[in-house]
Amino acid sequence: MLRAEGAVPVRMRRVAVMAPEQALRECLLRIAEAGCVEVDLAGDGGPQVRGPAATRLQRLRAEAAQPMLCEAPPDLDVLEREGRTDLLAGEAQLEQRLGSAVRHGAVAALAGWCPETEVGATAARIAGAGAALVPLRAPRGVDPPTLLAGADTAPAVHTATPVRRSFTPLVTTYGTVPYADLDPTMAAGIVYVVMFGLMFGDAGQGLLLVALAFLLRAGRPRRLAALRPLWPFVAGAGLAATVAGVAYGEFFGPTGVLPVLWLQPLQEPMRLLAVAVALGAVLLAGAYAAGTVNRWREGGRASALCATTGIAGAALYLGLAVCAGYVWLGQVAYGVVGAVIAVVGLALAGTGLYATTAGGPGGAVQTGIQLFDAVVRIGSNVVSFARLAAFGLTHGALGALVWDGTTALAGRGPVGVAAALPVFLVGNAVAFSLEALVAGVQALRLEFYELFSRLFEGEGRPFRPWHLPVQHLTGPAADAGPPATEEAVRQGPAREESS
Structure with a gap:
């Protein structure tokens, strides 16, 4: 299937780094500085052989500083005496990669993964050291690591807009998307802010969230500077809450500042409930569609056809939805058609579930229990979206309570x-803090348990590029050679340039 830009994880290429033995260190320094290549380590997942730098770092028994590398090979004994855990940690990582290289004569090679868009730039970067980056075929049975556009695991790979980067934590908090699956980042972010807005519908408080977002963008307060990349996400949630508040006629409660354009939650709770459940039904249908695409990409048509999160589950869901139309409208045709579609979905799902059992009567019983659970889950998941209305009503009730007081x-x-005046200010502050937290958690719960559980059946492996800053020596310090004396290490290089 074709990969649409932004709809799937970043495309990866299997690569080999090949360099003359004497230039391997310089080549690896350039790779570390670029931060675009995940290098395979020998014995990855098992015990690692400690090199000289790692041994000295362990002897120091001090908390290692942020690892970094020095352009010239340093004197490890001097680094140990001076307690330079940052350079020792960097050299220890370099030792791991040097020890993982395969050598043939005067040539050394390392294998790894690199984003396809960065292969050319990385190849040009290491060519200056006499090395080459050679694309390889991906090994059979091994999935490439996953990098979502906007993920912070590869800061040197700039492949996303600020909005996408702010939405990415929604997905990465749940888990690592399998490489073959769709990237749901943008859809997940939009759905989240819509659900949050329905539960936190107040134009005044929504505008406060927007103001908070612009404060984050400006780096204020400084204690929250680490959250600065999330400002588009917070702004989106605030805008959604503002729009919902305008529709509800809520501005710091039912103050009468805004007219009711759609409905007043406390006056028409059943209408709001029906809208919330209908929205949930639409979102679940979208999740089944995306899940079907994922099963197809993961295992082909057979996997997509019989999976409870694929065509089988979608057919069962559609059949039950049509049957619900019969209950609502009283048309017998809806009941017959819905029952047929649901039975087909059950048969397909049962075939897939039975194939994963040991067979026999025990397998049949296990399959029956799993099918019953699938049916119950569909009903409970649809009803679960009623919480959009329930917490919207709670928010409206708190606003009304504060305004009445x-x-x-x-x-x-x-x-x-x-x-x-203090009652109004304190009451709205409490309602804002409490309801923002509750709406945020409930929207996250709906996204994870009702939607993501249908998108993903497994988990991928995150892309972890090797990325360290490198100290470059210039001027007199560069002419003097590597820092072989305590005084040289204490003073450091004449100039540092970090990637």
Whole structure:
């Protein structure tokens, strides 16, 4: 199947790094600085043989600083005496990769993975060291590592807009997307902010979220500077809440500042409930469609046909939905058609589930239990979206409570007005904090358990490129050679350039 840009993880290429033995260190320094290649380590997943730098780092028994590399080979004894755990940690990582190289005569080679878009630039970078980056065929039975556009695991690979980068944690928090699957980042982010807005529908408080987003963008407060990349996500949630608040006529509660354009949650709860469940049904249908594509990409048509998260599950879901139409409309034709579609879905799903059992009567019983669970799950998952309405009503009730208390105090003369203002401010602050947390958690729960559970059946392996800053020596320090003395290490290089 064709890969649409942005709809799938970043395309990876299997590569070999080939260099003359004497140039291997310089080649690896350039790879570390580029931060675009995941290098295979010998004995990966097992005990590693410790090199001289790693042994000295262990003897120091100090907390290692951020690893970094020095352009020239350093004197490890001097680094140990000076407690330079940053350079020792970097040299220890370099030792691992030097020890993982396959050597033939005067040539050394390492295998790894690199984003396809970065192969050319990385090849040109290491060519200056006399090395070459050779594309290889991916080994059979081995899935490439997964890199989502916008993930922070590869800071040197710039492949995403700020909006996509802010949405990526929604997916990576759940797990690593298998390489063959669709990348749901943008869809997941949009769905999340819509669900959040329905539960946190207040134009005034939504605008406060937007203001908070722009403060994050400006790096304020400094204690939250690490959250700066999330500002588009927070702004999107605030805009969704503002739009919902305009539709509800809510501006810091039912203050009457805005007219009701659609419905007032506390006055029409059943209508809001019906909309929430209908939205959930549409989202589940989309999740089944994406899940079917994923099963097809993972295992072909047979896997997609019989999976409960593929065509079989989608048919069962569609059949039950049509049967629900019969209950709602009373048309017998809906019931007959829905039952036929549901039975076909059950038969396909049963075939796939039975094939994973040991067979016999025990396998049949296990399959029956799993089919019953699949049916119950569909119903419970659809109903679970009623929480969009429930928490929307809770938010509206808190706003109404604060506003009723404010107006009651304001009607008692000057003293009441003086008391009404703090009640309004504190009440809205409490409602804002509490409901933002609750709506955020509930939207995340719906996305993970109701939607992502249908998209993914397994987990991939994250792309972990080797990326370390390198100290470059210039001027007199470069002419003097490597830092072989304590004084040279203490003073450091004349100039540092970090990637």
